[in-house]
Amino acid sequence: MLALTRLRAGGLVLLLGVGTIVGGSLLPAGPAAAAVAAIATPPMGWASWNSFAAKINFNVIRAQTDALVASGMKDAGYQYVNIDEGWWQGTRDAAGNITVDSADWPGGMAAIADYIHSKGLKAGIYTDAGRDGCGYYYPTGRPAAPGSGSEGHYDQDFLQFSRWGFDYVKVDWCGGSAEGLDSRGTYQAISDAIGRTTAQTGRPLVLSICNWGVSSPWNWAPGMSSLWRTSGDIIYFGEQPSMSRVLANFDAAQHPSAQSAGHYNDPDMLVAGMPGFTAAQNRTHLSLWAISGAPLLAGNRLDQMSADTRAVLTNREVIAVDQDPLGRQGVKVAEDRTGLQVYSKVLSGSGRRAVVLLNRTGAAAAVTARWSDLGLTGAAAVRNLWTATDLGSISGSYTATVPAGEAVLLTVAGTDGGGGTAGGRITGSQSGRCLDVAGAATANGTQAQLWDCTGATNQQWTPTASKQLTVYGTKCLDAYNRGTTNGTAVVIWDCNGQTNQQWNVNANGTITGVQSGLCLDANGAGTANGTKIILWSCNGQANQRWTVG
Known part of the structure; x- marks a missing residue:
């Protein structure tokens, strides 16, 4: 069907603030503060598109709302019921206000x-950034309808959504894409309009930036929202889901450098429990969404799910x-053989990690998590979360046989600061002084320097x-802002798996950046003392030679 060619998005939220350094990048400031909803942890809930496409009405949404509560999902933390595309066919009254079919929505959208x-739940609604929404370009369950986007009506539509009582708005990109709109500028205008709405109603809206990763939203969306879609749809309506x-x-x-508490990469809605x-x-x-700290928006039919799906x-x-308050995204820390991967997510509390052992190959295989790769030392307590089994206190590493195409999800609790040569010095050959974090600071962006050992x-x-040089257990030596030019500051930053945090320790005593x-x-x-550490073209001089350990 036509919808199989479609790109859509299931993203979310808006948080404004001042310019912020994220992963070595200075993000732009959003509009003036407190204008929009902030979320402390990734949003959880249910969205209508995967199971119903545009075939939605009051009774469909009511039934899924009831099932979310009855299934125990509300008690587990799911709180949003998001009405996706199909609720509106582009009609407006003489004043330009959105109107809906009263047969589908008795009492209007305020009633649902x-x-x-x-x-005891929160309500979400949907629109498009362009003049015409996705239903005009890719009708799926309803006739093609022009005018079902909010372009030209941003202030009016978001004010109406707020007055109807909605808490969340997803803004898709079909019209924006067809019209060639600028992603960053368009979503900034939407963010600003939501801010003005909040000033009028006192009711913040969570904004879903849903432009499918166009123009790399992870580089700018944290300055205007709390989450942003990073790719196309995880499923097209009518398909079966695929791993x-x-x-x-x-x-x-x-x-990972874009993600922090309140700011989340969004890989789309869940397909768990779908046929x-x-x-x-x-x-x-x-397991993959949890290690990522991704939004958990179920897309299956909640009134028909099996006991196993409900348990998952x-x-x-x-x-x-997933909901850990640090808000970190897990990163790949090892891949000993192609397709056998280890991901680690730093959790709140001392020495705590979530770990995924992922087997992407076609046969069962052993996958090993080493404590040194997790930034831990000594013995660590290991627990399998899907079997709810404590595996004991284990030294050095843990290996599990993982079936083809599957994953094992663990928590590992040990002591921060691990590594095969934990506590080793890096000493300058010319100076005799040590590589040192200025002022013993732990803040991201603190520059490394020379100091008496x-x-x-x-x-x-x-x-x-993984070629990282870690300090304090969770911080990595980092080429600031992913710089690759002479003079780039060398700082510490939360370990995120990027190549600007990977280093080759060479036989000639030099340490070179993998990326640069x-x-x-x-x-x-x-x-x-206090001499700053930078990147520079390798020249064989003594100020570029180091002794490690």
Whole structure:
């Protein structure tokens, strides 16, 4: 069917603030503060598109709302009921206000928002950034309808959504794409309009930036929203879900430097529990979204789901990984053999990690998580979250045989600061001084320097199997802002798996950036305490030679 060619999006939210440094990049400031809804953890709920497409009305949404409560999903933390495309066919009254079919929506949209609220839940609605919405270009369940986008009516439509009582608005990109609109400028205008709405109604709206990863929203959306779609749809209506699409969307959402508490990469709605997906695939899917700290928006029919699907979607330990208040995105820390991958997510509390052992190959295989790759030392307590089994206190590493195409989800609790050469010094050959984090600071962006060797923790560097040089257990030596030019500052940053945090320790004593190819350099051939560490073209001089360990 035509809808199979369609790109859509199931993203979310808006949080405004001042310009913020994220992953070494300065993000633009949003409009003036407190204008829109902020979310502390990735949103959880249900969205209508995957199971119903445009074939929705009051009774459909009411039935799914009731099922969300009755299934125990509300008690497990799911709170949004999001009405996707199909609720509106582009009609407006003489004043330009949206009108809907009263046969489908008795009492209008305010009535369904009220019903959702009556169950202790939050209500979401949908529009498009362009003049014509996705239903005009790709009709799926209703006739093509022009005018079903909000372009030219941003202030009017968001004000109406707020007055109807909606808490969340998803803004798609079909019209924006067809018209060649600028993604960043358009969504900034939408963000600003929501801010003005909040000023009038006092009711913040969560904004879903839903432009499918066009123009790399992870580079600008954190300045105007709390989450943003990173890829095309995970499923097209009428298809059966596939693990290949799940993996593709998971991969496309790997932008850890953009993610923090309140700001989330969105790989799209869940397909767990939809026809054609097995119980093992459901668990693997949830494992990947949880390690990513992704939004959990179910898309299956809640009134028809099996007990196994319900158990997967409501597993409290898995949800806790996704909802961890640090808001980190897990990163790949090892791939000993192609397709056998280890992902680690730093959790709140000392020495806590969530770990996914993922087997992308066609045969069962052993996958090993090493504590040094997780930034841990000593023995660590390991727990399998899907079997709810404590595996004991284990030293060094843990290996599991993972079936083909599946994943194992663990929590690992040990001691921060691990590594095969934990606590090792990196000493400048020219200066005799140590690579040091200025002021023993732990803040992202703190520049490395030379200082008298003291043995303090801010001088203890751990090489990992992933070529990182870690300090304090969770911070990595980082080429600031992914810089590749002479003079780029060398700083510490949350470990995120990017190549600007990977280093080659060479036999000639140099340390070179994997991304830049440049050498770790004591600025100006300095030898004094406080000399800053930068990247510079390798030149064989003594200020670029180091002893590790």
